[in-house]
Amino acid sequence: MSRKRFLDTECPVARALDQVGDWWSLRIVLQAMYGTRRFVDFQQQLGIAKNILCDRLSRLVEHDVLRKEDVGEHGSRYEYRLTEKGRDLFTVVVALRQWGDKWIPTEFPPLDLRDRENGAPIQAVRVLAGDGRALDVRDVFTQVDERQNTGS
Amino acid sequence: MSRKRFLDTECPVARALDQVGDWWSLRIVLQAMYGTRRFVDFQQQLGIAKNILCDRLSRLVEHDVLRKEDVGEHGSRYEYRLTEKGRDLFTVVVALRQWGDKWIPTEFPPLDLRDRENGAPIQAVRVLAGDGRALDVRDVFTQVDERQNTGS
DNA sequence: TTAATTCGGTTTCAAAATGCAACTCTATTC
DNA sequence: GAATAGAGTTGCATTTTGAAACCGAATTAA
Numbered sequence: 001m002s003r004k005r006f007l008d009t010e011c012p013v014a015r016a017l018d019q020v021g022d023w024w025s026l027r028i029v030l031q032a033m034y035g036t037r038r039f040v041d042f043q044q045q046l047g048i049a050k051n052i053l054c055d056r057l058s059r060l061v062e063h064d065v066l067r068k069e070d071v072g073e074h075g076s077r078y079e080y081r082l083t084e085k086g087r088d089l090f091t092v093v094v095a096l097r098q099w100g101d102k103w104i105p106t107e108f109p110p111l112d113l114r115d116r117e118n119g120a121p122i123q124a125v126r127v128l129a130g131d132g133r134a135l136d137v138r139d140v141f142t143q144v145d146e147r148q149n150t151g152s
Numbered sequence: 153m154s155r156k157r158f159l160d161t162e163c164p165v166a167r168a169l170d171q172v173g174d175w176w177s178l179r180i181v182l183q184a185m186y187g188t189r190r191f192v193d194f195q196q197q198l199g200i201a202k203n204i205l206c207d208r209l210s211r212l213v214e215h216d217v218l219r220k221e222d223v224g225e226h227g228s229r230y231e232y233r234l235t236e237k238g239r240d241l242f243t244v245v246v247a248l249r250q251w252g253d254k255w256i257p258t259e260f261p262p263l264d265l266r267d268r269e270n271g272a273p274i275q276a277v278r279v280l281a282g283d284g285r286a287l288d289v290r291d292v293f294t295q296v297d298e299r300q301n302t303g304s
Numbered sequence: 305t306t307a308a309t310t311c312g313g314t315t316t317c318a319a320a321a322t323g324c325a326a327c328t329c330t331a332t333t334c
Numbered sequence: 335g336a337a338t339a340g341a342g343t344t345g346c347a348t349t350t351t352g353a354a355a356c357c358g359a360a361t362t363a364a
Contacts, residue, residue, distance in 0.1 A: 002320060003175065003351065004199065010260040012252030013182050013245060019256065022175060023155065023322090030165050033289050039341050047156065049323045054342060076330050077340070082289075085255045090289040092247040093165060094279045099244055100164030103237045104171065108162045113279075113292045120282040122292060127246045127265075130272040137185050137234075137242040140265045140274060154349060155322070175351090191312050201352045206313060228359055229311070 019063045020089065024048055024056045026096075029065060029082070029089050037079040065089070095125045171215045172241065176200055176208045178248075181217060181234070181241050189231040217241070247277045 006014035020026050027046055036042055043053050057080055060066040065086040069079045094113065101110040113122050127135045158166035172178050179198055188194055195205050209232055212218040217238040221231045246265065253262040265274050279287045 008258060010258070010263065011182075012256070012262065013249045014179065014252075015256040015258070016248045016252030017175075017178060021173075021178065023169075023173065026169060026173065027166065030163075034294075040339080043341095050342070051324090051344085052322065055321095072331080072340095087289050088251060088255065091277050091279055092244065092251055095244040095247045095277070096168045097165045099240060100166075100168030103240065104164065104167040106160060106162070106167070110164065111162065111294050114295055115281045115285075115287065116291050116293050117281065117285075122287060123280040123282060123284075125243050125247070125277060125279055127243055127277055128275040129267040129269065130275060132275075133267075133269075135267065135274060137239050139268050141268050142186075142263050143266055192310080195312095201354095202313070203315085203353095204351065207350095224311095224360080229361095 020060075020065065022056070024052065025060060025065075026089070026093065028053075028056055028060065029086055030093055032066065032080065032082050032086065033090065033093065037081055039078065039080070042080070060086070091125065094122075098124055172212075172217065174208070176204065177212060177217075178241070178245065180205075180208055180212065181238055182245055184218065184232065184234050184238065185242065185245065189233055191230065191232070194232070212238070243277060246274075250276055 006018040009015060020029065024046070027048075028042060031042055031045055036045060039053070039057070042048070042057070043050055046053070048056075057066065057068070061068050061080070063085075064083050066080045067083050069081060071077050071079050097113070101112075114120060115122055127140070129135050129139075158170045161167060172181065176198070179200075180194060183194055183197055188197060191205070191209070194200070194209070195202055198205070200208075209218065209220070213220050213232070215237075216235050218232045219235050221233060223229050223231050249265070253264075266272060267274055279292070281287050281291075
């Protein structure tokens with residue numbers, strides 16, 4: 001059987017993971033956020049096999065996370081660039097990064113992100129209530145109404 | 153060759169993805185956040201094969217994202233519960249959920265999360281500067297200092 | 305008090321997915 | 335004019351995944 005996909009589920013997390021939840025996609029998006037645009041650069045920086053990279057890039061383009069642009073006069077040179085949808089994964093990536101820094105420390109010092117405006121460190125990403133209180137998983141519930149709570 | 157892992161990289165995102173970046177782990181964590189604790193329930197709610205579930209649960213326990221608790225008198229009934237590290241993935245999950253709701257809409261209405269305190273919807277998760285401005289991927293840079301920027 | 309069922313797995317086996325190396329086909333550079 | 339680089343394919347071996355069968359302990363049903 002083929003790998004399970006989660007295209008039409010009611011659960012938005014599952015739908016999101018369906019598009020970027022495989023082993024490589026988010027890493028590719030991350031590299032793109034660092035400015036990588038060329039096939040070879042993705043390949044070298046990530047150490048990913050070319051056929052897999054090819055497949056992932058196509059999938060990301062298909063899902064409108066990346067856009068493939070033809071640079072160079074008559075074909076054969078391309079750039080993969082983030083779309084708005086792709087750029088909007090920034091929050092997810094930063095949340096993951098902060099989680100990694102907090103819970104999987106290494107010998108390396110945490111490479112913190114800084115505000116380009118003034119060089120100051122950014123805040124920790126948090127889930128906030130309407131009134132600005134920081135919320136924990138136990139402080140929220142899902143509006144499930146009459147439908148039964150399958151997934152999501 | 154076996155699947156590439158990213159255990160000791162300088163990049164915290166890669167380290168995070170190494171622990172929860174496979175096809176199932178974040179889904180399991182999500183279910184756990186919805187209150188699922190038993191093997192069979194994970195299995196049925198996710199539609200995951202038992203051997204894979206078994207493997208993923210062990211990995212998550214090994215990485216201290218879940219804790220395996222022995223309930224029932226002398227073994228043979230267990231519960232998998234989120235640790236603090238696991239609960240702290242809440243931000244990541246909510247960010248993903250909001251991204252999914254925004255960019256991959258379906259016939260289902262977005263199932264919004266609400267504040268248990270007062271039933272009000274929560275805010276969109278955002279990356280904020282020290283002074284509270286919302287930041288985009290282009291508004292930040294990484295403190296890379298003298299080391300070369302490999303990965304991260 | 306057996307018998308059936310549930311829980312939490314392990315085993316087996318076929319079908320993907322992955323990684324690697326070699327190869328291709330344009331351009332561009334030496 | 336030959337060599338190299340970019341962006342992929344193709345073929346093949348290894349891993350991972352998924353489905354279904356099986357298993358042993360404990361719990362429930364008859």
